[in-house]
Amino acid sequence: MIDSSLGSDELLALQRTAFLLGPAVAAGVLLLICRPQPREAVSAMVAFLWQLPALLLLHLLASHFGWWSFGGSRNTLLGLPIDVWIGWAIWWGPVAVFLSRWLSLPVIVAASIAIDVATMPVLSPLVTVGPNWLVGDAMAMTLCLAPGLWLARLTRTDRDAKRRAMFHVLGWGGYITLVIPLCVFSYLGRPLADLYRLPATAMDWVLVGVGLLLLFIGVAATAEFARVGNGTPIPFDPPKRVVISGPYAFMANPMQIISAFFMAVLALYARSWGLALIALMFAIFDTVYATWYNRVHIALAMPEAWSSYRASVKEWRLRWQPHVPGEAEITISPSGPARFVWDRVWPLLSRRLRGRLTIRDGSRATFLRLTYRRPEDGVEDHGVMAAARILEHGPLPLAVLAWLLRFPYFGGAMQRLSLVAILVWRRTLQPAS
Amino acid sequence: MSDSAPLLASYPLRDGALQPAWRNRRSQILAAAAVAAAVLAIVLRSPFALSEIDDVTLRIVFPTALAFVLAFAPTPGTRVGRTARDLTVLGLCLAVFAGDLLPVMLASYPLVLMISVLIDWVRPARGSSA
Numbered sequence: 110m111i112d113s114s115l116g117s118d119e120l121l122a123l124q125r126t127a128f129l130l131g132p133a134v135a136a137g138v139l140l141l142i143c144r145p146q147p148r149e150a151v152s153a154m155v156a157f158l159w160q161l162p163a164l165l166l167l168h169l170l171a172s173h174f175g176w177w178s179f180g181g182s183r184n185t186l187l188g189l190p191i192d193v194w195i196g197w198a199i200w201w202g203p204v205a206v207f208l209s210r211w212l213s214l215p216v217i218v219a220a221s222i223a224i225d226v227a228t229m230p231v232l233s234p235l236v237t238v239g240p241n242w243l244v245g246d247a248m249a250m251t252l253c254l255a256p257g258l259w260l261a262r263l264t265r266t267d268r269d270a271k272r273r274a275m276f277h278v279l280g281w282g283g284y285i286t287l288v289i290p291l292c293v294f295s296y297l298g299r300p301l302a303d304l305y306r307l308p309a310t311a312m313d314w315v316l317v318g319v320g321l322l323l324l325f326i327g328v329a330a331t332a333e334f335a336r337v338g339n340g341t342p343i344p345f346d347p348p349k350r351v352v353i354s355g356p357y358a359f360m361a362n363p364m365q366i367i368s369a370f371f372m373a374v375l376a377l378y379a380r381s382w383g384l385a386l387i388a389l390m391f392a393i394f395d396t397v398y399a400t401w402y403n404r405v406h407i408a409l410a411m412p413e414a415w416s417s418y419r420a421s422v423k424e425w426r427l428r429w430q431p432h433v434p435g436e437a438e439i440t441i442s443p444s445g446p447a448r449f450v451w452d453r454v455w456p457l458l459s460r461r462l463r464g465r466l467t468i469r470d471g472s473r474a475t476f477l478r479l480t481y482r483r484p485e486d487g488v489e490d491h492g493v494m495a496a497a498r499i500l501e502h503g504p505l506p507l508a509v510l511a512w513l514l515r516f517p518y519f520g521g522a523m524q525r526l527s528l529v530a531i532l533v534w535r536r537t538l539q540p541a542s
Numbered sequence: 543m544s545d546s547a548p549l550l551a552s553y554p555l556r557d558g559a560l561q562p563a564w565r566n567r568r569s570q571i572l573a574a575a576a577v578a579a580a581v582l583a584i585v586l587r588s589p590f591a592l593s594e595i596d597d598v599t600l601r602i603v604f605p606t607a608l609a610f611v612l613a614f615a616p617t618p619g620t621r622v623g624r625t626a627r628d629l630t631v632l633g634l635c636l637a638v639f640a641g642d643l644l645p646v647m648l649a650s651y652p653l654v655l656m657i658s659v660l661i662d663w664v665r666p667a668r669g670s671s672a
Contacts, residue, residue: 118593125596133607140611141562147555184600192600296645345555387649394652401659405620 117234121180124235129192132200139207149206151345152265156257157202159276162283163253164197165189165291167245176245180234186295193235201254206261214258218250225249264346274335275517277342278328285371293383304379313378320374327367329512330356337487344402351407351414353422354488354498355512358431359505362424365395400424429504433464435485439499440471442478446534447492451479462502490515493523562614569613572631576609579635586639602638609634621665626658 115123136153145153168189171177184191205217212220225246229238239245260276263269290304308314333355334340338348342364356363372388375381408415421432441451459466471480481495482488490498493514500511514520563569583602590598609631618624633647633654640647 116593119591122593122596126599129596129599129604133604137607137611140560144559144561146559147557150560151555181596183597190596192596192604195604292645293649390649390652393656397659398652398655401622401662405622 121234124232125181125190125192128190128235129196132196132204136199136203136207139204143207143210145207147345148267149265151343152261153203153206155264155276155280155343155346156206156261157198159257159260159280160198160202160253161194162280162288163257164194164201165288166283167249167252168194170248171245174241174245175239176242176248177229177236177238179236186291190235201257205254205258206265209258209262214255214262217258218255221254222246222250267346270335270339270341271332271517273341273346274331278331281342281368282324285368285375289372289387290375290379290384293381293387294379297381297383299379299381299383303381304375316374316378320371320378323367323371323374325516326356326509326512327364327371329516330363330367332515332517333357344406347407350487351411351418352487353414353418353432353434354483354486355501355515356508357422358433358501359422359428359508360424360426361419361422362395362399365391365399366425369395396425427505430463431501431503431508433483433502435483436465436467437488437498437502438480438482439466439468439495440480440482441468443470445478446531447478449534458499458503461504461507462499464502466499466502493527494520556619560616563617564614566614566617568628569617572613572628573610576606576613576631576635579609579638580606583638601641601644605634605637622658622662625661626655629654629658 143149165186169187172188179185179188179190179193181190186194201221205221208217226243229236229242229246256276260273263273263276291301294301294304308317331342334342334348334352337354338350338352340346340348360366369388369391372384372391376384376388403415408419417434418432421434422428442448471478479492479495481490481498483498488498497511497514497520500507500514503511514523580602584598587598587602612627612634613631615627618627630651633651637644637647
């Protein structure tokens, strides 16, 4: 059937077929050989899910910098053959993860580089490499393979929930801002400039503002899952307890709502019925399936905590005041800058806060003089983070300010800034006692 | 509640290695349906040139492989999960005939999940159990 002198189109078709079926068969064989535990299977899945947006971003970079290009025009997404995209994601996702049983992460990365160096220049007509393609290959390892394997390893060993959550934020952000819009626009044949453009009208600016606010709350909710629940938004890698703090004190399903509304905002911004359909599908998923999933899994695994929480906090209904059932214990230093601020702010703030707050004068055992504890709900924070926790007892605007103060990396920077302020206070401003 | 209750100790994942359900009758039927759909789709598309093999692979062979793997995947622990698995395999069987509507089918996948939940919702009223 296959002639010895293949035409360029035929060779290209065979290459594309091999790049899809090869990894798929390898993954299937490894699946049968490894017989993975569920958690290892989940780690393979999250590695695959990481690769799809990462590889698409890599392709956009490769196109921009001329690292390489792909042949063929059928079944492509902005020049990236869809079969190669999926096959590549399987190869650097489940296949690499299952191989990591026997090979370490550096060995897999090194082997991948060696395979690329040996094969990419001779993969014509599927791949045409540019002069700086090795730079692109280094970027591929940095952006796609290594992070995917790292995320998989953290997931498999159930370690470092905060870092796992960070990967999921980046990955899901890649889906809702890159993969889904590009797929929709490519399918509908619409120019990307309809979406990826600077705001032109007042309504555009409003939509951008709403979109950024939604993303901000989504990240805050994900961070809360990791900090308090030691888990992630992925249903197969969830928190170990019912998380009722942070955005969850105001709404039962903030991340799901945010995904649906964010897609709706994108649809309005781009005037796209395709994205509006996606937003509708997100809403259907959230309303029906996610609700069922929570009822069957979380409610039965943690019935008391879940029923108590859901009696007060609803899905799709935003509370103005937070749900704070447990007692919060605040410990404040009897002197120093924290006390100075506390004495001036607390009288103004306390009237607006909900929940039972017990305030104690604490010793100077630690450098951070303000501590917030809610042991029943798994919450404990210090310094600026503790101040933010107190603000979360207030109405929604105060809580949003609190989420900003505890926002990943920004919150850490604020904490360090406060430490500098304390040092300055001690050395220059401290009143003589 | 019609669904089996997972325990906190194993929440959200069950213990034990994932084993393919080769001997499960339902899995065999679903896998056979997927293969039959693929054969029919290829027959309907024939004859095709070698230069189209990638298109056939992406639109027919790959969805069939997914359906086959899903059919023999460990049986989900809940009735909604089982229904969703069955409907997904049947959806993949239809997908091989979908042509350019395949992306629309993918985008509409939440409808499959919704139908799975609705079926579970309706079933107890008829007196069935998990």
